[in-house]
Amino acid sequence: MSSSPRILLIGTGRMAYQLGHSLLQQKADLVGVAGRNTTALKALARFLDRRAYALNDPLPKADLILLAVSDDAIAEVAAALPTTDAVVAHTAGAKDMDVLAPHAHRGVLWPIQSLSHGAPVDMREVPIVVDGNDERALGMLDELARRLSDSVLQLPHARRQHIHLAAVLASNFPVFLLGEARRLLREQQLPPDLLMPLWRMTAAKAAAIGPAEALTGPARRGDLETIQKHLDLLTPESDLRRAYDLLSELILHAHGHREPSGK
Numbered sequence: 001m002s003s004s005p006r007i008l009l010i011g012t013g014r015m016a017y018q019l020g021h022s023l024l025q026q027k028a029d030l031v032g033v034a035g036r037n038t039t040a041l042k043a044l045a046r047f048l049d050r051r052a053y054a055l056n057d058p059l060p061k062a063d064l065i066l067l068a069v070s071d072d073a074i075a076e077v078a079a080a081l082p083t084t085d086a087v088v089a090h091t092a093g094a095k096d097m098d099v100l101a102p103h104a105h106r107g108v109l110w111p112i113q114s115l116s117h118g119a120p121v122d123m124r125e126v127p128i129v130v131d132g133n134d135e136r137a138l139g140m141l142d143e144l145a146r147r148l149s150d151s152v153l154q155l156p157h158a159r160r161q162h163i164h165l166a167a168v169l170a171s172n173f174p175v176f177l178l179g180e181a182r183r184l185l186r187e188q189q190l191p192p193d194l195l196m197p198l199w200r201m202t203a204a205k206a207a208a209i210g211p212a213e214a215l216t217g218p219a220r221r222g223d224l225e226t227i228q229k230h231l232d233l234l235t236p237e238s239d240l241r242r243a244y245d246l247l248s249e250l251i252l253h254a255h256g257h258r259e260p261s262g263k
């Protein structure tokens with residue numbers, strides 16, 4: 001197979017935007033983008049300067065079809081594609097490649113990164129996990145991933161699932177909690193941006209010295225009175241209060257303090 005396969009990108013969301021940009025950065029042969037959302041499709045095709053295809057239109061010839069659609073839509077979108085010799089791959093960390101049946105050559109290309117709209121991400125620094133059901137699929141995806149990133153791993157679904165779970169814990173939950181913390185400040189007429197230097201420096205510090213060393217705060221110190229005060233302040237926020245309580249308990253246990261009393 002040529003080292004520059006013709007690639008069709010399907011999907012018009014966050015992954016398609018970032019992956020499409022990285023493919024062009026590495027001068028990959030992107031033959032077009034396809035999607036069901038006409039407005040988003042036009043915008044992405046314009047951004048990537050490539051032709052747009054509605055999903056029910058005849059699609060261009062491609063050696064590799066990358067499905068950057070929601071996890072739950074992968075099987076449906078794959079099943080609607082004509083079966084050809086092309087490698088069909090998805091970009092999900094949580095899905096097996098079997099959802100791509102009936103395509104003969106199938107695989108996965110999963111960047112371990114939180115991707116959003118806005119500034120394009122430098123994919124060279126992002127680890128990419130690949131998998132394939134045969135030599136052709138794995139070879140093509142591995143080669144493409146190495147063009148995009150300096151860090152490429154070949155891992156089966158069972159291993160990817162653990163990484164995906166860990167990525168949700170390390171990235172999605174903290175970002176959600178940041179949003180909740182900003183909301184609490186706004187509700188108290190306090191500026192939410194006060195938290196941003198803390199957020200940025202904490203992430204940089206944890207990456208530099210490791211989370212065990214970087215962790216501070218009342219539960220890390222075992223300051224049970226402070227924890228109780230926070231729980232009191234969270235009385236009107238019962239779900240967030242439960243989350244605070246449980247996370248504090250995990251930290252207290254991990255650092256050898258007794259559980260907080262009076263909950």
Ligand SMILES: NC(=O)c1ccc[n+]([C@@H]2O[C@H](COP(=O)([O-])OP(=O)(O)OC[C@H]3O[C@@H](n4cnc5c(N)ncnc54)[C@H](OP(=O)(O)O)[C@@H]3O)[C@@H](O)[C@H]2O)c1
Nearest residue numbers: 011012013014015037068069070071073091092113114115
């Ligand atoms: N974003 C990330 O951080 C990230 C990181 C690693 C892996 N991934 C993987 O990348 C894939 C795409 O995620 P995303 O973050 O780009 O999601 P997203 O921004 O929500 O975009 C989802 C895309 O899927 C399309 N879609 C949903 N259901 C569809 C259907 N039934 N038929 C056709 N198209 C459909 C959506 O079209 P509509 O606009 O019409 O709904 C949209 O274009 C997922 O498998 C995800 O696991 C994402």
